[in-house]
Amino acid sequence: MIHSATPAGSPRRYGGVAILLHWLIALLVAAAFTLGLTMVDIPGLTPTKLKYFSWHKWLGVTVLALACLRLLWRITHGAPPYDAGMPAWQAKAAHALHGLLYLLLFAVPMSGYFYSLAAGVPVVYLGVLPLPVLIGPDQELKPILKQLHYALTMILAAGVAGHVLAALKHQFIDRDGVLRRMLP
Numbered sequence: 001m002i003h004s005a006t007p008a009g010s011p012r013r014y015g016g017v018a019i020l021l022h023w024l025i026a027l028l029v030a031a032a033f034t035l036g037l038t039m040v041d042i043p044g045l046t047p048t049k050l051k052y053f054s055w056h057k058w059l060g061v062t063v064l065a066l067a068c069l070r071l072l073w074r075i076t077h078g079a080p081p082y083d084a085g086m087p088a089w090q091a092k093a094a095h096a097l098h099g100l101l102y103l104l105l106f107a108v109p110m111s112g113y114f115y116s117l118a119a120g121v122p123v124v125y126l127g128v129l130p131l132p133v134l135i136g137p138d139q140e141l142k143p144i145l146k147q148l149h150y151a152l153t154m155i156l157a158a159g160v161a162g163h164v165l166a167a168l169k170h171q172f173i174d175r176d177g178v179l180r181r182m183l184p
């Protein structure tokens with residue numbers, strides 16, 4: 001994740017694949033987040049609730065798969081360098097937040113996945129593809145993983161909020177074209 005990995009003089013924008021992955025993942029994370037909060041508020045164990053749980057898990061597993069692809073792409077293709085005028089602290093802060101967001105794109109779905117396994121519910125992707133059962137049902141681990149999934153999700157939500165606010169500040173206050181780097 002080195003910004004200087006991109007040779008000087010190359011375009012200061014992300015490529016098509018990076019942009020597609022960025023917005024696709026953003027959409028899926030927002031959907032999984034909203035559905036997660038909605039489904040846990042449904043009382044009892046209704047068919048609708050179970051359906052939402054499945055959809056939530058499929059969305060999350062898709063995010064995990066796309067996050068793997070995205071990290072590989074990022075490592076092999078680098079990121080366009082920032083404008084020389086950007087203060088060093090801002091570049092460092094952006095870099096740190098992007099690193100945290102990458103980490104959480106893995107940690108949030110993985111904690112949900114292991115929580116589901118500990119609760120004794122293996123995940124069948126899209127209802128057709130059984131995914132690896134890496135741990136068996138575990139009554140002690142179950143509440144810990146549930147808490148962890150919730151806590152990591154809230155850290156992700158805070159991180160995304162900071163990320164969006166920074167992008168809006170660049171767009172409407174600094175007017176320095178940073179947001180354009182990630183627009184199609």
Ligand code: HEM
Pocket residue numbers: 028029032033034036037040053056057058059060061063108109110111112113114115116123146149150153
């Ligand atoms: C980007 C990925 C994900 C996001 C943003 C996300 C977000 C959330 C949120 C906001 C909740 C509600 C927490 C609460 O209020 O208690 C939740 C619950 C849950 N998530 Fe996820 N999740 C993701 C991925 C996954 C994955 C991959 C799985 C499993 C394969 C999963 C399984 C669950 C389960 C079983 C619950 C219900 C917890 C309970 O029993 O109350 N999640 N998730």
